[in-house]
Amino acid sequence: MTALNRLQRHPLTEIPPASRKDLLGVGQNRGLAPMTINTARKWLANLGFEVRLVKPEHWIITHGKALPEFHFYSAVELSQFAAHRAHRYADTFTREES
Numbered sequence: 436m437t438a439l440n441r442l443q444r445h446p447l448t449e450i451p452p453a454s455r456k457d458l459l460g461v462g463q464n465r466g467l468a469p470m471t472i473n474t475a476r477k478w479l480a481n482l483g484f485e486v487r488l489v490k491p492e493h494w495i496i497t498h499g500k501a502l503p504e505f506h507f508y509s510a511v512e513l514s515q516f517a518a519h520r521a522h523r524y525a526d527t528f529t530r531e532e533s
Contacts, residue, residue, distance in 0.1 A: 472510045475517035482525035486513075498525060 470478065476486050479496060487495045494513050496505040507513040 469518040470514045472513065475510075475514040478517045479521055482521050484521065484525065 479486050483498055485497050489495055492509055494507045496507065496513075496516070497503075505516065507516060
């Protein structure tokens with residue numbers, strides 16, 4: 436992944452809508468993972484996120500600092516975030532750190 440396309444959205448699917456109960460929009464299409472868990476972890480690492488598996492099907496993701504931290508409870512949620520929302524958060528965190 437090059438520096439130019441590092442912060443671009445994953446091209447496979449459209450961004451699912453967010454709601455009050457699902458702020459990151461990862462609860463939509465539960466059966467459809469846009470990428471494998473290994474691909475999602477690599478994608479997130481390339482964006483500067485640290486991905487920790489703390490329990491089976493429970494990941495905690497941070498970006499350079501302890502907070503904020505994102506909790507995901509399925510591989511589908513993690514891949515939805517990686518494909519649709521991670522680039523926006525990485526871009527925001529990168530601008531804040533500069």
